[in-house]
Amino acid sequence: MSNKEWPLWEVFIRAKQGLNHKHVGSLHAADVQMAIENARDVYTRRMEGVSIWVVESKNLHANEPSEQDELFDPANDKIYRHPTFYILPEELNHM
Amino acid sequence: MAEKDLLYNYTLHLADNSMILGQRCGEWCGHGPVLEQDIALTNIALDLIGEARSLYQLAADLKGGSATEDTVAFLRDVLGYKNVLLVEQPNTDWAYTIVRQFFYDVFHFYLHSELIHSTETRLSNIAAKSIKEVTYHLKWSSEWMIRLGDGTDLSRDKMQEAVNGLWEFTGELFMPSKIEQQAFEAGFAPDLNILKPMWQEKVEDILAESTLYIPEREYQQKGGKTGVHSEHMGFILADMQFLQRAYPGANW
Numbered sequence: 001m002s003n004k005e006w007p008l009w010e011v012f013i014r015a016k017q018g019l020n021h022k023h024v025g026s027l028h029a030a031d032v033q034m035a036i037e038n039a040r041d042v043y044t045r046r047m048e049g050v051s052i053w054v055v056e057s058k059n060l061h062a063n064e065p066s067e068q069d070e071l072f073d074p075a076n077d078k079i080y081r082h083p084t085f086y087i088l089p090e091e092l093n094h095m
Numbered sequence: 096m097a098e099k100d101l102l103y104n105y106t107l108h109l110a111d112n113s114m115i116l117g118q119r120c121g122e123w124c125g126h127g128p129v130l131e132q133d134i135a136l137t138n139i140a141l142d143l144i145g146e147a148r149s150l151y152q153l154a155a156d157l158k159g160g161s162a163t164e165d166t167v168a169f170l171r172d173v174l175g176y177k178n179v180l181l182v183e184q185p186n187t188d189w190a191y192t193i194v195r196q197f198f199y200d201v202f203h204f205y206l207h208s209e210l211i212h213s214t215e216t217r218l219s220n221i222a223a224k225s226i227k228e229v230t231y232h233l234k235w236s237s238e239w240m241i242r243l244g245d246g247t248d249l250s251r252d253k254m255q256e257a258v259n260g261l262w263e264f265t266g267e268l269f270m271p272s273k274i275e276q277q278a279f280e281a282g283f284a285p286d287l288n289i290l291k292p293m294w295q296e297k298v299e300d301i302l303a304e305s306t307l308y309i310p311e312r313e314y315q316q317k318g319g320k321t322g323v324h325s326e327h328m329g330f331i332l333a334d335m336q337f338l339q340r341a342y343p344g345a346n347w
Contacts, residue, residue, distance in 0.1 A: 027131050028130075029131065030242070034238075037135070037234075037238075038131035038132075041135040042131055042134050045134075
């Protein structure tokens, strides 16, 4: 057997109809078919899901952690962006 | 043989195959080549043992008295076990494990496809439940056959060696024991003669896709169904039954 590592895949599971797929973890697999089956075996054997997405980890792109300040801090004091200053009609009481 | 005895014995044929193959697959737990496949194979082991449990519960009901699924599974000796020789063959390596699984999965799949029409509803219910699992097992083992057979030179050699080594245990699947024959005549068991060409066709298809071939050797082993097992069987039962033999009635 070749010692080459199988690529890494990120796994997203939809817990039930109507909910979003949620990232649940990652695993190794030789190709997409094996990735889906491995995900089935590793992440859905206790009835956790009704749908599986896998994506090769290298195809996920993340922001630079070093840019944390300029990306996220400015939102801190923009409280007016939350719709909390409106008087809601009665029917929407539970928003 | 009385109808009840016949059903009891036929149920053991089915149950013992699943139990022993499940036990063999379970031996991989913690030793799989990669974590994901370790889990995949132990899932299959649990499916098989789950099916065996349902069947042993039925067997215990038929036997009556103080019989339980545990006494039927753990307190019979080698000669009382009716599984085919194929399922007790050792894991040896990943190739042997896959080929053994594939040969059995194809059989298991067509057997259950017929068994869901059994006149005996307790059997057809169990078959209906487990056929989904078996469908997945067959998909899983077929893909590994193709992946490794049509893989590298080394993986193909290993797979062909396993096919050669296990082929002589496939004929027994379709040689009816007296019990299977009577169960077929009584109307609640499938005709093994009908299953054989289905099995053969599927196996030939997947082997061709895997760039593997059926060995020319014609000789076929038999004996498991009547309790004449290979030397491996005693070791499996020693492992499996130790706790109930040493501590009778022990519970979780």
